[in-house]
Amino acid sequence: MQGDTESLSALMALIDRLRGEGGCPWDQRQTARSMSRYLLDECQELVAAIESGDPAAVREESGDLLFTLAFIVRLYEQQNAFTWQEVCAELHAKMVRRHPHVFGHATARTEEELQRQWAEIKAAEKRGQAGGS
Incomplete structure (x- = not known):
């Protein structure tokens, strides 16, 4: 299993690939504002997973929420507004x-x-x- 730093680096590299040349047109069009609407959806899905008592569902929904948050942070990094390291x-x-x-x-x-x-x-x-x- 990858360490925390490697896991985060891999996630950010994935986002860069999705948003980069040859990546996904949908991901490339996204802004922090357009992505913000997914935060509430992902939070609600995570809460439902927690309430269900299913650890696998919690893991999956935690990942979805983390991806959305990391995506938004990367957008701000690309604008030189702040970095993931500054957030942490x-x-x-x-x-x-x-x-x-x-x-x-x-x-x-x-x-x-x-x-x-x-x-x-x-x-x-x-x-x-x-x-x-």
Whole structure:
């Protein structure tokens, strides 16, 4: 089985092939806006698979959602707007920031305290930068 980096690289290479010369005309025409409508469909299909309790269906639908998301990220990379690495680095930093009870010195004894901390951190992020989520 390929490692995480190799798997992601292979996925991005597949998207490049589909969108490149000699690729698929449908894929070549897509924009982030045209692809965005598939996100909700794929999320709903993943939720249905999870609720069905079928791991094979969850794996398949997770792949469909990941493909759609990776496709959209690649479109933005091609516009030099941001990179997949930037998405991952920003997400990593956000999750570390929002888990001070794991990565910092904060404590939370109950799930309610965790949820309160999360909400406070998220609100502070939104006040500090437009578009933080």
